[in-house]
Amino acid sequence: MGLLSIIRKIKRKEKEMRILMVGLDNSGKTTIVLKINGEDTSVISPTLGFNIKTIKYHKYSLNIWDVGGQKTIRSYWRNYFEQTDGLVWVVDSSDIRRLDDCRAELHNLLKEERLAGASLLVFANKQDIQGALKPAEIAKVLNLEVMNSSRHWKIVGCSAYTGEGLLEGFDWLVQDVASRIYVLD
Amino acid sequence: MEPEPDQPKVAAGGGHRKHLAMLERLSKRSSSSAGAPPSDSSDASPVEAFLSRFAGAKLAAESALSACRSDDATASLAAAAAAIDNIDRLIAEASHALPPYELRAALATAADLRAAHRVAASELRPKKSFSFRNKSRNLKNPPQDHVTASPPQQPPPEQPKPSLDAILPGFGFRGKNGATFVKDLRVSNDKDGDFTLADLVSCEVYLKGKCRALYIHKLRDCRVFVGAVLGSVLIEDVQGCIFVMAAHQIRIHEARVTDFYLRVRSRPIIEDCSGVRFAPYVLNYEGIEEDLKDSGLQEETGNWANVDDFKWLKAMQSPNWCLVPEEERLQTVNISEFHEQEDDS
Numbered sequence: 072m073g074l075l076s077i078i079r080k081i082k083r084k085e086k087e088m089r090i091l092m093v094g095l096d097n098s099g100k101t102t103i104v105l106k107i108n109g110e111d112t113s114v115i116s117p118t119l120g121f122n123i124k125t126i127k128y129h130k131y132s133l134n135i136w137d138v139g140g141q142k143t144i145r146s147y148w149r150n151y152f153e154q155t156d157g158l159v160w161v162v163d164s165s166d167i168r169r170l171d172d173c174r175a176e177l178h179n180l181l182k183e184e185r186l187a188g189a190s191l192l193v194f195a196n197k198q199d200i201q202g203a204l205k206p207a208e209i210a211k212v213l214n215l216e217v218m219n220s221s222r223h224w225k226i227v228g229c230s231a232y233t234g235e236g237l238l239e240g241f242d243w244l245v246q247d248v249a250s251r252i253y254v255l256d
Numbered sequence: 257m258e259p260e261p262d263q264p265k266v267a268a269g270g271g272h273r274k275h276l277a278m279l280e281r282l283s284k285r286s287s288s289s290a291g292a293p294p295s296d297s298s299d300a301s302p303v304e305a306f307l308s309r310f311a312g313a314k315l316a317a318e319s320a321l322s323a324c325r326s327d328d329a330t331a332s333l334a335a336a337a338a339a340i341d342n343i344d345r346l347i348a349e350a351s352h353a354l355p356p357y358e359l360r361a362a363l364a365t366a367a368d369l370r371a372a373h374r375v376a377a378s379e380l381r382p383k384k385s386f387s388f389r390n391k392s393r394n395l396k397n398p399p400q401d402h403v404t405a406s407p408p409q410q411p412p413p414e415q416p417k418p419s420l421d422a423i424l425p426g427f428g429f430r431g432k433n434g435a436t437f438v439k440d441l442r443v444s445n446d447k448d449g450d451f452t453l454a455d456l457v458s459c460e461v462y463l464k465g466k467c468r469a470l471y472i473h474k475l476r477d478c479r480v481f482v483g484a485v486l487g488s489v490l491i492e493d494v495q496g497c498i499f500v501m502a503a504h505q506i507r508i509h510e511a512r513v514t515d516f517y518l519r520v521r522s523r524p525i526i527e528d529c530s531g532v533r534f535a536p537y538v539l540n541y542e543g544i545e546e547d548l549k550d551s552g553l554q555e556e557t558g559n560w561a562n563v564d565d566f567k568w569l570k571a572m573q574s575p576n577w578c579l580v581p582e583e584e585r586l587q588t589v590n591i592s593e594f595h596e597q598e599d600d601s
Contacts, residue, residue: 096490097488115522116525116564141566142566144566168454168471168473197487200448200449200450200468200487201449203450
């Protein structure tokens with residue numbers, strides 16, 4: 072993030088944050104966004120493109136970009152990288168077979184220069200399902216500790232089905248982004 | 257005659273050329289019967305001027321090229337390139353005035369010099385690019401070391417898998433050939449669990465009750481009947497199968513020649529599929545209504561036919577899927593009489 076864009080953001084009356092939600096298909100990205108926005112989550116089709124939601128969160132206005140995770144459209148993720156303040160990586164904690172794919176896609180994403188400044192929140196979703204891996208186990212499998220020195224990150228267990236953990240995750244993300252961007256408050 | 261010892265070759269070449277040019281000019285003059293004297297004089301002097309300048313430029317280029325083998329090769333190489341460029345320019349400027357032979361000879365000389373320059377450059381640059389390559393190898397080597405170092409890091413992530421498979425034997429059927437599985441999720445304690453079917457060949461699977469999520473991977477020629485899934489179904493790499501299932505979301509990847517009898521709250525999606533067909537849900541067993549209702553699946557939404565193909569974004573019908581013609585569809589399948597058997601495994 073350049074100095075100019077920081078200044079621009081400070082000057083802006085409406086304190087906006089741009090949040091990008093990505094992750095493999097079937098991880099629950101859309102469900103998380105709808106749940107946190109208090110919407111009905113009982114009928115959600117797999118995302119064909121992307122959804123944008125603007126959510127008031129404390130004194131901030133979150134622009135959440137929820138981008139489909141099907142293999143065919145993962146290559147379009149990069150079209151959404153620009154100006155991202157916070158990155159949310161959603162993991163299906165009960166899909167143990169695809170965790171290797173998950174790790175590969177995540178580390179591929181984190182190489183992206185345009186995301187270098189973004190805080191990373193990893194949601195270990197579907198914790199309500201028996202047999203789901205715990206956040207600490209997911210962190211180990213995804214090899215998250217390699218970013219310790221290079222990026223602000225946190226993993227939070229959650230359930231988009233029950234709503235558990237979602238606020239904890241977003242609280243951390245918003246705080247972390249705010250402390251970086253709106254440092255002059 | 258004093259310059260001759262210094263540049264014998266050039267002078268000799270120049271002499272030849274002058275001679276030949278003279279011959280050419282003579283023949284030209286004789287061929288153009290009404291050739292006007294003024295044009296002749298203007299014709300002769302540019303050629304001679306060109307030839308002397310060309311000889312000088314050629315000498316400069318040659319000496320620069322020979323200097324390339326000694327000290328300060330880079331500078332000489334650049335000088336040679338400049339000299340050759342100068343020759344090219346001379347030829348271009350004089351080309352309209354030059355007789356054909358002279359032009360051809362000059363162009364050939366320039367080409368020779370360019371080739372010599374290229375040789376000299378390639379003799380020199382290897383040193384440069386070699387060191388550069390070494391550098392890039394040095395740069396590449398650490399990552400390679402990382403790569404070789406990372407496999408030890410990678411196995412740990414993979415280790416949880418077998419242990420998890422060991423922890424969750426009741427959560428799925430894996431790696432069987434020609435078996436029949438019946439599972440009543442209502443009587444087991446893992447109501448809120450996920451269920452996995454993986455690496456099955458020619459198997460029949462009957463799942464009564466509800467589960468939270470269903471993962472299906474690598475099935476060949478199987479028939480799978482599932483009660484209610486209060487979440488999503490993820491299907492990958494199946495062939496020659498029949499699936500009868502009810503779920504909130506269904507994602508189908510890499511399926512070939514497979515029929516799906518679905519009740520689904522949202523639109524099913526396919527990706528990298530071919531020859532897949534869709535029809536409405538046809539499963540029945542005692543108590544299925546309750547299971548479906550508890551899972552919010554009592555309603556027939558008709559979404560079983562609203563398939564989205566990620567590999568077909570045109571408005572027209574995807575060639576990868578179609579509906580099962582009504583006369584070919586399965587009749588209602590009642591599995592009330594199927595009960596769990598311990599000898600399945």
